[in-house]
Amino acid sequence: MTQPLVTVNDLRIGAVTDAGRKVEIIRGVSFEIAPGEIVALIGESGSGKTTIALSLMGYTRTGCSITGGQITLDQTDVTALSERKRAALRGTEVSYVPQSAAAAFNPSKRIMDQVIEITAIHELMPKAEAEAKAVDLFRALALPDPEHIGHRYPHQVSGGQLQRLSAAMALIGGPKLVIFDEPTTALDVTTQIEVLRAFKSVMQQGGMAGVYVSHDLAVVAQIADRIIVLKGGEIQETGTTEQILTHPAHPYTRQLLAAFEPVPHVSFQPEAKAVPKPILEVIHLHAGYGAIRKGEPEIKILKDVNFSLERGRNLGVIGESGSGKSTLARAIAGILPPYQGGILLDGQELRGDLKRRSKEQLRKAQIVFQLADTALNPAHSIEQILGRPLAFYHGLKGAAREARVKELLDMVRLPANLRHRLPGELSGGQKQRINLARALAAEPELILCDEITSALDTVVAAAILDLLKELQRELSLSYMFISHDLSTVEAICDDVLVMLKGEVVEALPAARMSAEAQHPYSRLLISSIPQLDTGWLAQLEQDLTLVAQFANR
Amino acid sequence: MPKSLLPWILVSQRLGIALLTLVIVSFAVFFATELLPGDVAEILLGQAATPEAVAGLRTAMGLDEPAMHRFVGWLVGLAGGDMGTSYVNKMAVSDLMGGRLVNSLRLAAVTTLVSVPIALALGIGAAMWKGSMFDRVVSVATISVISVPEFMVATLAVLIFAVWLGWLPALAYGANVDSWGAMLRAYAMPVITLSFVVSAQMIRMTRAAVIETINTPYVEMALLKGASRRRMVLGHALPNALGPIANAVALSLSYLVGGVIIVETIFNYPGVAKLMVDAVATRDLPLIQSCAMIFCVSYLSLITLADLIAILSNPRLRR
Amino acid sequence: MTKKTPNNWTGRDDALVEGMIRRGASRRELLKMLMASGVGMAVGGSLLTRASQAVAATPVFGGSIKAAGWSSSTADTLDPAKASLSTDYVRCCSFYNRLTFLAEGGVTEMELAESISTDDAQTWEIKLKSGVEFHDGSTLTADDVVFSLKRHLDEAVGSKVNSIAKQMTEITKLDDTTVKVVLAAPNADLPTILALHHFMIIKDGTTDFTTANGTGPFICEAFEPGVRSVAVKNPNYFKGNTVYLDSYEYFAIPDNNARVNALLSGDIQVAASVNARSLRMLEGQPSVATSITTSGNYTNLNIRKDLDPGMKEGFIEGMKYLINREAIQKSVFRGLAEIGNDQPVSAANKYHNPNIAPKAYDPEQAKFYFEKAGLMGTEVPIVASDAATSSVDMAMIVQQAGAEIGMNLKVDRVPSDGYWSNYWLKAPVHFGNINPRPTPDILFSLLYTSDAPWNESQYKSEKFDSMLVEARGALDEDKRTSIYWDMQEMVANEAGTIIPAYISNVDAISSNLKGLAPNPLGGQMGYAFAEYVWLDGAA
């Protein structure tokens, strides 16, 4: 084996919390990266994968500092360098592709100026030459109109393009090591494929080494040579991609892989089969935002949506960003009054406007949002959060309410003493459970779940899905489950609606989705889901015109 | 609608709102003044105000007409560019105000030229080297400056520079500001005083705005490209902090037209603020109105200008 | 209470200087006195030394100065009928002339009038000087005088002396240089009345006062109300080449401190009417001198006799004992005032009655009277304002004195803006401020007769009214004096106006400005300084 490009030896990184407490977030991590090798850092949020990746550039975020160990990059001890020398490394020896290119591009400067900035900072080449090199990179990254795309501003290109442009930005200085920090996490699945392909091809051509940070094993499987599994700032397991996928040694790795196992959904059968009325029926629903002129809003989102959801069954709504799936949930919940069409809840017509719905109607349908962080009032204790709907809908007070709060916590498998905490003191999964418990407190018949597992780590998300299923059995609930992730939907739903640009393009039973979907867009969506197979991306054949037609780029 | 029109629609919207605001303010000011005890006739006669004399003068000045009537008359005149005639000395308000408005604007302009670059430099510098000695010195200095009453600063400045050192004249306004040097000397003290007053807030806001943008991913990205601290701040953070900075600067500068009454008094500088104080004291309605309009217009135009800068510095709104 | 520091106006020095000022002594006399008695070198001696030089030096022609008054606004006017602030008076004195004027020592002298004669003090004949030219080149005629006097009777003009002018029932031109004035009743004071600043002579038919067309020593070159005026020497002045300054600029710096600082820094040469407290700052400054004028200006505490609590027997009496005149003179005016005896004719006036003793500060006596009035324990508001000079400070001294005997006086400080129309004359207990007037007749008819427009305490006495008419018509000087002395006694004992002190006016000037002398009509040489001063060292 040749001399490794990067050697990390017993790296320790400390952080100071807001309360002034010192904690160690990276606890003695050691690994090597050979030249030209792509190593993936895998782990859930808080595992320290991004912190490690950034430390390879000699950089730690505010409040963090390297407290021990060495990082050797091409025979230079990065940890021992002055800030000025470290700056000299960045962009030339090691460069960075950020998680969200949309945020990492300066909104007020042209793309080209930002892409070639590294050459200006390090005085690598004349401007004209740098621009020519950038255009070559744009071409290599399969960007449309490579000659002129650099003259635009960041907001004028799509997310997928921006992500590829950020790769160009990282590659312009000819680095030996490129760090990819979850570069596709924020993208839609169909877009993700193109970006992954582009990355893979430029990395192969340039023979550069890479560090690929991700929480998604399936994505990593497509691009990495080796995988390092992290948890709590420590390495759990290291191995080649093949090895990790097929013969995981560590239990945590197995747990990660298990979350990918498809769980066939067993339909819940309500006892009283005789109920004829569907719990939810949506007829010719139209909704949108903006100033209303002639009874129609300026920006129309939902166009003529029809479906019905039988009691005790679950409906999945899938689609990519901008498809209108969240708008649909909001329209049903009354947060965004539709301007046309009708909604029937349990056979009763719901008025568009919240204020004109009865308390009983509001109680029956509850909505749960994606981000538990923002969905729970940070100033209220858990007891207050759960107690309010109890008091509001059911008039519960005092001891009765407290007892019920305990019951609810138990229902979502949380300890009762959690009720005295504030949301900020809980973990992400706990918060999402509270979020769910609050909906349950209303004793609803229908829960609208808006991407409730998307922000969670795979293992935690799987647990939440299990909980949902259990609750359904116990409480005869119906779910309307909104997600961009087909596998999640398949795991819990009986029926699936595929949405595109505000319209329902296909409605199918979930079980037959993969096999029988007819609409080209549905097929594209299904085929774009990464598989736990190292050869999947290479073998994937997609109709490029189809991609161009539907992909959100 | 075509996208290129967007900024113009935003601008014309702002202007329309500004115009409406002006009318509201003039109405409020007019009737607030009407409510004040005593009218111009009583005030003019002062100690000689016997009831008969007041009644006579009132009739002679046309103050018997209903208030609404006079207000509408004034408004109509204003629309035609006529600001009316002072009750007190029968001069056209525009003549009375012309010279003093120029004075006020000149003082404001000089102060702006001095204070804005200094304030921005200090604010940006403090943000750039956040937590450094420089940052601490700047923040302690700005805190001290906002903590001292304006008249104290002005009086101290006069004592030190005019009385003890004799470097600068104690009065800002003299007939002979014929040379640049003389003008510089004459303006030095009011400008120093006012700069003290307006800079502190600008420095604080600039620092906050820049620090906020420094914490964005794209500035972190610049750092990860190997950019120097200077490049990160000036090249990446600053252009995106322009909107809030412009807003803070506008708010501070709006003080320079109407809020400088103390400086005008201590340096005997004939500007519009003192004019309005006089006008209120003599209940000279047309003059009060016109001054209020001037203040309002300057405030609104500064705010609108700041909005415009925010729009123009943001490519998303610009195109 | 008897702390002494070397730089303080206290004790013997104090009394001495006060006594001198009371008698209207010039500064030269004062200085001589102080030197002779061997005291007071520290007591502003340097001030007096420098001031004394003003009289000694030889006048020099040429030069320009800047002078600052203390009040100015857009209401500044060049119309003498409307003149109300000192700033206006200064300008009017420069651009216009009166028929007569009041010289040092209170003597009435002729200015535009050649002579003013009467037999019965009712019908007067005014003979004008000939060859007097207005700034526009026209010659002064009787028409101008008739126009100038008659406009005070027109209410639309808004003249400040409308009530005084009303006694002139007939104003007619006899020939080009003679005017006949007939009064409603005899008044021997007419020549002095005509010396009031408002009776400046303007060109016949003048209605535009954006500039001034008069006969005065200076020509108006620029005038911006509330900002400044520039006056240049009138080459055709009828008194001949008596004006020393080539030009002067006049404006106001309302802030006392700023005015003093401007003088100290040499930006101005005259800082009119500076606060007595500023004197310590001026001491030891070789570039600055002061001019102290004792005139009849006073700030008085008025108690209306027709309202509660003034109508309660004993309250006014009690207040007269409660007011600590010495404290006011020493603390508020820093010695630059003389103790008053509750009547408006000051020592600067030749009719002043020196036999009326000011009431001594006697809290026990005051308490006795308040108990008599049944007012102990009730709250009595005293309205004061910055508009009436030093009234807030005076009010606080009375309040503190009241607190010590358990009398609850509440100081109600109201804004100066609008004070004269809203509080003065109206509030039951309030402060006023009266500018100096040249004659007891004007003072009494403005302030104390039953029909007086500014009867501050609503004092009504038929006897007093008839005595005033009698004095007016009396051409015999001794008889008038004795009537006026009696009237002063009546006011001091019966009216509700407490006049604790007559305030001296201190003008601070640059030490190379000479020729400034006191004048009974007020500070700044009765506002006419520009005509008389010169700049030492001006080529």
Next chain:
Amino acid sequence: MMIERSNAFVIPTPKRLGYSFNWVGRVGLAVILFWAVVAIVGPWIAPHPPGEIVDWDYFGPVTADFWMGTDYLGRDIFSRILMGARYTVGIALASVVLACAGGVILGMVAAVIGGWFDMILSRLLDAFNGIPSLLFGLVVVAAVGSSIPVLILTLAAIYLPGSYRFARALAVNVNATDYVTVARARGESTPYLITREIFPNILGPVLADLGLRFVFIVLVLSGLSFLGLGVQPPNADWGALVRENIEGLSLGAPAVIFPSIAIATLTISVNMFIDNLPSKIRDRSE
């Protein structure tokens, strides 16, 4: 029962939310508390009544009897500062609380109701902002004279629009959060949304803003006394003390220096306190 109650309304104390104060902030807080105590007990510890002339001398030096010298009338400055604390601190506090309460309530209502109400209120208050504050003070003086309630209301009126703007911007952000949406979808009334959901979450930045405005009000208060709108004599706020003794500045009189120091210590310590508030509180203001 009582225990349960207290559990139901957990106060989000700084400690629970993970904040701590550094020493600069603590020093600031200590000075603020010191002046607050003086404001309360001032009248009892002042050696002389504020209006008593204790010395024929004026602008007297610091002596054993008069710890901070005497003023232009020969009154004891030490006593006057002690008495003035009550007015300076009290008036500034009352007006800032009033301004912020008004501004915050209006701001939250505008943010929640939105639409025309928000638009018109914002415009009106913006227009009001266009009138220079000292001139506004002047008109008030002329119209209704000066008393402590008038003073407090005037200052509150001057600072209300700014507070409104600030609170509205915060409330608009909070109003768009999911937890408010959830509460709204639950069918909660507007008052509930404002008081229970939004208010607790803008409280931190609002308090920080309140502190800054307090400093400005202390200074504007002294500016207003310049125009004649101030505390009734013989009492005076600190700004007025500086103002009435400013002639002593050139003499280096303690009468002007000590009140200035009093103002500076108060304003600087409030600033120190606010600037060193834990970032968690301040950052939410952005």
